[in-house]
């Protein structure tokens with residue numbers, strides 16, 4: 001059973017509630033991240049899945065607090081939200097820290113040499129491009 005994927009997807013849906021566009025975006029990014037990871041070795045499956053599904057959770061608090069969101073605000077507000085969600089489902093602390101760093105860096109120049117960060121950025125770029133062409 002793909003335990004983390006199902007559990008984190010459920011948590012993502014609870015978090016974004018009826019914001020289906022955000023949920024669909026996250027699922028598309030996960031799809032592409034897993035596809036890219038098939039051809040690159042060394043990525044941690046759980047870190048990749050959680051990073052892909054939760055990468056944009058900072059959008060919701062950013063919009064609530066500031067009325068808009070952008071890359072820096074997503075990087076600021078995303079990590080604490082992701083940490084809270086991942087703690088609630090019992091993810092181990094080492095992975096939570098790494099996922100948090102990835103989410104806090106996914107819109108700017110990479111500060112970490114993590115394959116999962118590189119894959120997330122590539123997958124997000126693909127999905128953002130597809131969405132803008134719709």
Ligand SMILES: [Fe+2]
Pocket residue numbers: 025029055056124
């Ligand atoms: Fe995204």
